[in-house]
Amino acid sequence: MSLHTASHTASAADATLSTRDWAIAAAAAIVSLIALYAVFLDQGTLVSATGSYLHEFAHDGRHLFGAPCH
Amino acid sequence: MSTPLIPLLGRGVVAGAAAGLAAGLFSLFAAEPLMDRAIREEEARAAKEHAHEHAAATAQHHEELFSRSTQHFGLVVTAVVAGIALGVFFALAYALIHRRTPLANPWPRALVLAAAAFLAVALLPALRYPANPPGVGDSATVTDRQEMWLGAVAIGVLGLLLAWQVAVKLAERPVPVRHTAVAVTVVAVLAVLFLLPDNPDAVPVEATLLWDFRVLSIGTQALLWAVFGAVFGALGLRAASRPATAAEPRRETATA
Numbered sequence: 075m076s077l078h079t080a081s082h083t084a085s086a087a088d089a090t091l092s093t094r095d096w097a098i099a100a101a102a103a104i105v106s107l108i109a110l111y112a113v114f115l116d117q118g119t120l121v122s123a124t125g126s127y128l129h130e131f132a133h134d135g136r137h138l139f140g141a142p143c144h
Numbered sequence: 145m146s147t148p149l150i151p152l153l154g155r156g157v158v159a160g161a162a163a164g165l166a167a168g169l170f171s172l173f174a175a176e177p178l179m180d181r182a183i184r185e186e187e188a189r190a191a192k193e194h195a196h197e198h199a200a201a202t203a204q205h206h207e208e209l210f211s212r213s214t215q216h217f218g219l220v221v222t223a224v225v226a227g228i229a230l231g232v233f234f235a236l237a238y239a240l241i242h243r244r245t246p247l248a249n250p251w252p253r254a255l256v257l258a259a260a261a262f263l264a265v266a267l268l269p270a271l272r273y274p275a276n277p278p279g280v281g282d283s284a285t286v287t288d289r290q291e292m293w294l295g296a297v298a299i300g301v302l303g304l305l306l307a308w309q310v311a312v313k314l315a316e317r318p319v320p321v322r323h324t325a326v327a328v329t330v331v332a333v334l335a336v337l338f339l340l341p342d343n344p345d346a347v348p349v350e351a352t353l354l355w356d357f358r359v360l361s362i363g364t365q366a367l368l369w370a371v372f373g374a375v376f377g378a379l380g381l382r383a384a385s386r387p388a389t390a391a392e393p394r395r396e397t398a399t400a
Contacts, residue, residue, distance in 0.1 A: 098149055099149060109225050114226070134215050135222025139226065140273060140365075142290045144283040144286055
């Protein structure tokens, strides 16, 4: 069963996203991007009183998930 | 106005937290011994260099902000945060497909999409830039390496979407034609991936340690996406077996 043929069964109402849905989707995407940046990319931009706290805290996870580390 | 988006996002968050926790705990026991060993070897290397030159042979794990046990804990937290954030993106992608075909069985769909996500954001980038244990990584090149890595992830995601679209567009054609076209697309994506510049850093790590670490890195991410797909699919089945209006209690189970 391809997406092609099955899509005919969906009603038109289901195929349109409301403005509210778009707003929710955008907000969720932005928050998630910030979270991913914080754990995988931050080099002291977000929290860096005396160094890169986030980087060091997420250090092992960055290495393990293949994110570039110092 | 029944929006399918909120319950889907809820499933993404719950499945992401569960998958991140599973991956974090697995790597806590499986990968941390390797990372601790890599750091001890790095320190030994740095001490040796230090004795030789006495100069600022920048030992990268010099000033420690956190103890190793805090960093062990940080690994699990990182995995959970990453799992939830990836789960949100997964839910958004799922919602785009779901709104066209809302009646499809959520279990195979979640598993197939999770496998696709693993390929796009974990396996393909790892083929070009395999994970390195602590002790590898020059702080002078980290910005370049981040751009390269993000490029590899972008190529992985776009390449997978492209291969999928090729398969969809050729749905009416004979199966061998379709499969060949998809295979050619995959090879082209791999070629583009390998056009990216090489990782500039030296890897002064023992080969078996490096191999084990890279296998565990891929294994951890495979586990993450497997658990994610299973939980997301199971939540979808549960929601589908209820009356249409049911909104599942999401957050409560997430924190448990």
